[in-house]
Amino acid sequence: xxxxxxxxxxxxxxxxxxxxxxxxxxxxxxxxxxxxxxxxxxxxxxxxxxxxxxxxxxxxxxxxxxxxxxxxxxxxxxxxxxxxxxxxxxxxxxxxxxxxxxxxxxxxxxxxxxxxxxxxxxxxxxxxxxxxxxxxxxxxxxxxxxxxxxxxxxxxxxxxxxxxxxxxxxxxxxxxxxxx
Amino acid sequence: xxxxxxxxxxxxxxxxxxxxxxxxxxxxxxxxxxxxxxxxxxxxxxxxxxxxxxxxxxxxxxxxxxxxxxxxxxxxxxxxxxxxxxxxxxxxxxxxxxxxxxxxxxxxxxxxxxxxxxxxxxxxxxxxxxxxxxxxxxxxxxxxxxxxxxxxxxxxxxxxxxxxxxxxxxxxxxxxxxxx
DNA sequence: CGTCGATGTAGACACTGTCTACGGCGGATG
DNA sequence: CATCCGCCGTAGACAGTGTCTACATCGACG
Numbered sequence: 001x002x003x004x005x006x007x008x009x010x011x012x013x014x015x016x017x018x019x020x021x022x023x024x025x026x027x028x029x030x031x032x033x034x035x036x037x038x039x040x041x042x043x044x045x046x047x048x049x050x051x052x053x054x055x056x057x058x059x060x061x062x063x064x065x066x067x068x069x070x071x072x073x074x075x076x077x078x079x080x081x082x083x084x085x086x087x088x089x090x091x092x093x094x095x096x097x098x099x100x101x102x103x104x105x106x107x108x109x110x111x112x113x114x115x116x117x118x119x120x121x122x123x124x125x126x127x128x129x130x131x132x133x134x135x136x137x138x139x140x141x142x143x144x145x146x147x148x149x150x151x152x153x154x155x156x157x158x159x160x161x162x163x164x165x166x167x168x169x170x171x172x173x174x175x176x177x178x179x180x
Numbered sequence: 181x182x183x184x185x186x187x188x189x190x191x192x193x194x195x196x197x198x199x200x201x202x203x204x205x206x207x208x209x210x211x212x213x214x215x216x217x218x219x220x221x222x223x224x225x226x227x228x229x230x231x232x233x234x235x236x237x238x239x240x241x242x243x244x245x246x247x248x249x250x251x252x253x254x255x256x257x258x259x260x261x262x263x264x265x266x267x268x269x270x271x272x273x274x275x276x277x278x279x280x281x282x283x284x285x286x287x288x289x290x291x292x293x294x295x296x297x298x299x300x301x302x303x304x305x306x307x308x309x310x311x312x313x314x315x316x317x318x319x320x321x322x323x324x325x326x327x328x329x330x331x332x333x334x335x336x337x338x339x340x341x342x343x344x345x346x347x348x349x350x351x352x353x354x355x356x357x358x359x360x
Numbered sequence: 361c362g363t364c365g366a367t368g369t370a371g372a373c374a375c376t377g378t379c380t381a382c383g384g385c386g387g388a389t390g
Numbered sequence: 391c392a393t394c395c396g397c398c399g400t401a402g403a404c405a406g407t408g409t410c411t412a413c414a415t416c417g418a419c420g
Contacts, residue, residue, distance in 0.1 A: 005399085023285065027377060037400050038377085048377060099284050105203065107336040115341055135352065138344055141333070142326065142352045149329030150322070156287040161295055164318055172315065172322045176356040185367085207408060217369050218408085228408060362420095369414075376407070383400075390393080 060117035
C-alpha cells in the first residue's frame with residue numbers, strides 16, 4: 001500500500017492554495033510539502049493537471065457542504081439570500097480554491113465534477129425560483145450564472161470601483177428573478 | 181525610434197492567442213514570433229505580466245468596438261438581446277482572448293482598463309434596464325454579472341450538459357431583469 | 361571625431377513539468 | 391526458507407520558462 005501519499009498530496013495542495021493562493025500550486029512545491037521527491041506524485045497522478053483537478057474536487061465538496069449547511073426558511077426570498085450569501089462567502093473566504101475550481105484548463109476534463117457539485121444547488125434553485133414553471137431549469141441556470149458572475153466581479157475588485165458590493169448585487173439579482 | 185517593437189510584440193501576442201489559445205503566450209514564444217531575442221521584450225515591458233496586460237488591452241478595445249457596433253432599435257428587449265449576443269459572440273469567437281482578459285492575476289493592476297472598457301456598456305445598460313430607477317447602476321452591474329456568468333458557463337461547456345445554451349439563458353436573463 | 365544613451369543579443373540562473381533508469385522493500389510463490 | 395517480482399519512491403536528465411546582467415551595435419549630438 002497505500003494511497004496514503006495520494007491523500008497527503010491532495011491535502012498538501014489544499015493547505016498550499018489556502019495559504020499562498022492558486023499560483024503557488026506547482027507540482028514540485030506540493031511534493032516538497034508532502035515530504036516526497038518531485039517524481040513521486042507521478043505514481044498517483046499522471047500529470048500535474050490531474051493533481052490540481054483532485055485538489056479542486058475537495059473544493060467542490062466544500063462548496064457543496066457549505067451550500068447544504070443552510071437550513072431552509074420556507075420563504076423563497078430569505079432562502080435565496082442565504083444561499084447566495086453562502087456562495088459569495090465561499091468565493092471570498094476560499095479565494096484561491098475558488099479560482100482553482102473554475103480554471104479554464106482544469107474544467108476540460110473536470111466538468112462532470114462541477115456538475116455533480118452543482119446538482120444539489122440546482123435542485124434547490126428550481127424549488128425556490130419557479131416551482132411550477134416549465135423553464136425552471138433555465139431560470140435556475142441563469143440565476144446560477146448571475147451568482148457566479150457576481151462572485152467573479154467581487155473577486156477582482158470591480159465592484160468597489162463602481163461603488164457597490166456583492167451583497168447589494170445579490171439583492172438586485174434576487175429581485176429580478178423573483179418578480180415572477 | 182522606436183516603439184515599433186513594442187507594437188510588434190503586442191500584435192504577435194494577439195495573433196498567437198487567436199491561433200493557439202491563451203496558454204501559448206509565453207514571453208519567449210511571443211519574442212520568437214516577433215523575430216527578436218527573448219531578452220528584447222524587457223526593454224518595453226518590465227515583466228511578462230505587463231506584456232500580457234497590453235495584449236489583453238486590445239481585447240478590451242475589440243470587445244468595446246463590437247458592443248458599440250450594434251445600432252439601437254429603440255426597443256429595450258431587442259436592444260438588450262443584440263447587446264447580449266454581441267458579448268456572448270465575442271466570448272465564443274475570441275475565446276483565448278476572452279480568457280486572457282479576465283485572468284485573475286492580470287486583473288490585479290488592470291482593472292481600470294476593464295472599467296474603461298465596460299463604461300460604455302454600462303451606460304447603455306442603464307438606459308435599457310432602468311431609465312428612471314435610483315438603483316439603475318446596481319441593476320446594470322447585476323445584469324453585467326449575469327451576462328458574464330453565462331459566457332463563462334457557455335465557455336467551459338456546462339450548458340450543453342444541462343441541455344440548454346447561452347442564447348436561451350440570455351433570454352431568461354432578459355426576461356428576469358425586464359419585468360417591471 | 362568621439363561619446364553616450366538607447367536598444368537588442370546572449371548567456372546564466374533558478375525554477376518548472378515530464379520522462380527514464382534505478383533501488384529498495386514487501387509479499388507471493390516455488 | 392529462499393527467491394523472485396511488482397509496486398513505489400528517488401534521482402537525474404531534458405527542454406522549456408521568466409528574470410537578470412554583461413556586452414555589442416548603432417545613431418544622434420556636441
